[in-house]
Amino acid sequence: MTIHTKQHYTFSLLVLLLWVTIPSMASDFKNPYNAPYDGQRFYNLEPFPDKSFFTLLEWKLFKNEAKNWPNWVDIQRGDKPVKRSKKGEIIYSVINHATVLIQVDGVNILTDPMWSDRASPVSFMGPKRVHQPGLAFEDLPPIDLVIISHNHYDHLDIPTLQRLSKVHKPLILVGLKNGDLLRQEGIENFKEVDWYQTETLQKLKVTFLPNQHWSARSLWDKFETLWGGFIIESKRGQMYFAGDTGYGDTFIEEIKSRYKNIVLSFLPIGAYAPRWFMKPAHMNPPEAIKAHIQLKSKRSVGIHFGTFQLTDEGRDEPVEFLKKELAKTPSVDFQVPEFGKMYTLPR
Numbered sequence: 001m002t003i004h005t006k007q008h009y010t011f012s013l014l015v016l017l018l019w020v021t022i023p024s025m026a027s028d029f030k031n032p033y034n035a036p037y038d039g040q041r042f043y044n045l046e047p048f049p050d051k052s053f054f055t056l057l058e059w060k061l062f063k064n065e066a067k068n069w070p071n072w073v074d075i076q077r078g079d080k081p082v083k084r085s086k087k088g089e090i091i092y093s094v095i096n097h098a099t100v101l102i103q104v105d106g107v108n109i110l111t112d113p114m115w116s117d118r119a120s121p122v123s124f125m126g127p128k129r130v131h132q133p134g135l136a137f138e139d140l141p142p143i144d145l146v147i148i149s150h151n152h153y154d155h156l157d158i159p160t161l162q163r164l165s166k167v168h169k170p171l172i173l174v175g176l177k178n179g180d181l182l183r184q185e186g187i188e189n190f191k192e193v194d195w196y197q198t199e200t201l202q203k204l205k206v207t208f209l210p211n212q213h214w215s216a217r218s219l220w221d222k223f224e225t226l227w228g229g230f231i232i233e234s235k236r237g238q239m240y241f242a243g244d245t246g247y248g249d250t251f252i253e254e255i256k257s258r259y260k261n262i263v264l265s266f267l268p269i270g271a272y273a274p275r276w277f278m279k280p281a282h283m284n285p286p287e288a289i290k291a292h293i294q295l296k297s298k299r300s301v302g303i304h305f306g307t308f309q310l311t312d313e314g315r316d317e318p319v320e321f322l323k324k325e326l327a328k329t330p331s332v333d334f335q336v337p338e339f340g341k342m343y344t345l346p347r
Contacts, residue, residue, distance in 0.1 A: 105202070175193060215227045
């Protein structure tokens with residue numbers, strides 16, 4: 001009886017110590033970043049429940065209603081871009097998926113550059129492109145800056161970044177905690193950025209901002225690196241690259257409150273079906289139009305469609321859906337771009 005009492009006392013004391021010390025150890029962590037971070041994972045301004053691997057299997061094995069995509073679509077490549085834009089001039093081309101060439105005030109910027117055949121960790125399986133990039137890599141003008149929204153394979157493509165680093169040597173801006181991956185792959189000229197952190201390049205201000213998404217390169221590293229969108233500020237006005245994002249009223253209102261002269265936005269319109277799975281992290285066309293109106297963007301351009309089959313909707317559905325919705329609001333300037341075609345933003 002005495003032994004039992006001593007054991008019980010010792011066990012109770014241990015539980016009490018753990019109960020006291022574990023919370024205090026956790027509460028000792030002070031987030032050094034602007035983005036919400038608990039020491040291991042980052043969070044959205046409007047957090048949403050994580051989809052488990054079993055939920056993914058449920059979708060793919062039992063609720064998969066994926067439309068058939070063509071194996072290949074022939075597209076005509078656009079004209080070779082000018083080497084540099086003129087002062088006050090904004091030229092842009094959606095090359096494919098979320099890859100956009102932005103030429104402003106003589107500075108050349110690439111977003112989420114992707115020239116690989118597959119958006120995958122391996123070269124023999126995974127989502128495969130159904131058309132060639134709208135601009136040949138060899139026809140790129142000198143690239144000064146690359147901005148990366150997050151680390152998913154269709155947005156952070158290591159072979160393309162290695163090639164760009166070798167040929168163009170641009171500065172690469174990437175969210176917090178992504179630097180180790182780039183360094184391991186021999187990519188050195190990068191800078192990790194926090195939400196609301198601004199970098200200046202030849203009088204352009206480039207700021208990393210919240211959006212509504214997540215990060216992962218495997219099943220074991222979800223939310224461990226930071227994701228977001230970018231604002232590029234020039235004398236002509238502000239350009240917004242949303243990256244890959246769901247609709248979130250909080251982050252959109254915050255951007256709206258900070259930036260009053262958005263002249264051009266690049267907003268995702270694809271990879272939205274099924275909604276029960278994709279809605280938190282991927283806008284559909286009506287939500288993209290809503291974001292455009294909310295931001296008071298003078299013009300928006302659709303991205304993140306038609307290159308890789310990532311979700312259930314058909315290849316042409318995002319464009320058809322967008323056009324149908326735009327017919328209800330004819331005053332909205334929301335452009336469906338031709339891949340590779342160079343556009344000049346009207347003054």
